[in-house]
Amino acid sequence: MSKRYKLYEGKAKIMYEGPEPGTIIQYFKDDATAFNNQKHDLIAGKGVINNRISEYLMTKLTEIGVPNHFIRRLNMREQLIHEVEMLPLEVAVRNVVAGSLAKRFGLEESTQLQRSIIEYYYKSDELGDPLISEGHINCFGWATNQEIDDMIILSLRVNDFLVGLFLGVGIRLVDFKLEFGRWHNSNEEVQIVLADEISPDNCRLWDIKTNEKMDKDRFRRDLGGVKEAYQEVARRLGVLTEINNIDLNNHNSLSVQDGLA
Ligand SMILES: Nc1ncnc2c1ncn2[C@@H]1O[C@H](COP(=O)(O)OP(=O)(O)OP(=O)(O)O)[C@@H](O)[C@H]1O
Numbered sequence: 171m172s173k174r175y176k177l178y179e180g181k182a183k184i185m186y187e188g189p190e191p192g193t194i195i196q197y198f199k200d201d202a203t204a205f206n207n208q209k210h211d212l213i214a215g216k217g218v219i220n221n222r223i224s225e226y227l228m229t230k231l232t233e234i235g236v237p238n239h240f241i242r243r244l245n246m247r248e249q250l251i252h253e254v255e256m257l258p259l260e261v262a263v264r265n266v267v268a269g270s271l272a273k274r275f276g277l278e279e280s281t282q283l284q285r286s287i288i289e290y291y292y293k294s295d296e297l298g299d300p301l302i303s304e305g306h307i308n309c310f311g312w313a314t315n316q317e318i319d320d321m322i323i324l325s326l327r328v329n330d331f332l333v334g335l336f337l338g339v340g341i342r343l344v345d346f347k348l349e350f351g352r353w354h355n356s357n358e359e360v361q362i363v364l365a366d367e368i369s370p371d372n373c374r375l376w377d378i379k380t381n382e383k384m385d386k387d388r389f390r391r392d393l394g395g396v397k398e399a400y401q402e403v404a405r406r407l408g409v410l411t412e413i414n415n416i417d418l419n420n421h422n423s424l425s426v427q428d429g430l431a
């Protein structure tokens with residue numbers, strides 16, 4: 171990999187300065203973390219799979235008019251994205267009871283919700299990403315009321331679209347987490363756009379027939395078969411079809427021109 175300026179290294183990805191001002195290269199690592207970094211492991215090939223799944227889903231969302239940071243995939247582990255000013259928030263959308271919702275309210279996992287629930291979390295590793303309300307977001311100046319409205323509308327559109335898309339390949343979209351940022355569009359306006367990634371790392375995906383988990387809960391709960399589950403999600407979505415011919419362990423950013431795309 172050529173020398174370039176590293177902007178940020180997170181738990182799952184590395185952000186490098188992109189080729190044009192206002193662009194970033196997003197590199198997907200194989201690192202898996204849970205419980206605020208207390209649990210850590212390497213899942214060989216996870217970065218390659220998430221790069222492809224996120225590319226596929228962001229591209230579909232662009233097609234239905236959901237603005238997002240994705241520009242194009244560069245190679246097996248990297249994609250070019252627009253640099254945005256991230257809001258320090260995670261927006262969770264829930265369709266079925268699972269995870270912290272089950273714990274917090276003593277509910278049984280897998281209960282279908284009567285309507286989708288949107289939750290906000292403040293992004294802070296030190297504080298353990300606490301659950302917050304619109305009041306906190308507004309009072310602490312993390313986003314304006316208009317930006318909150320925009321995030322709600324976009325999150326619900328993403329949810330409606332992804333629920334149908336996953337259902338079509340035999341997967342129940344239980345819940346997922348989104349991150350948004352401010353982007354200066356070509357009309358010099360500041361716009362809220364979807365950023366980060368959408369992958370089995372931040373969605374709960376259950377097989378529609380067996381309820382088998384096909385997401386990061388396999389890692390969190392030591393269920394095994396993490397890579398195989400992620401691979402199956404990719405296979406059902408029809409991405410990474412050349413999976414048998416590539417080396418998922420490869421950590422190099424092999425280029426698309428190498429015939430490996
Ligand atoms: N388009 C973008 N422009 C700028 N930053 C982005 C963009 N998309 C995602 N990010 C940020 O880049 C980082 C991605 O790295 P990663 O997901 O590994 O971080 P993380 O370990 O989850 O840490 P964090 O708590 O900061 O999210 C995150 O901080 C994310 O908010």
Ligand SMILES: [Mg+2]
Nearest residue numbers: 180181182366
């Ligand atoms: Mg992250």
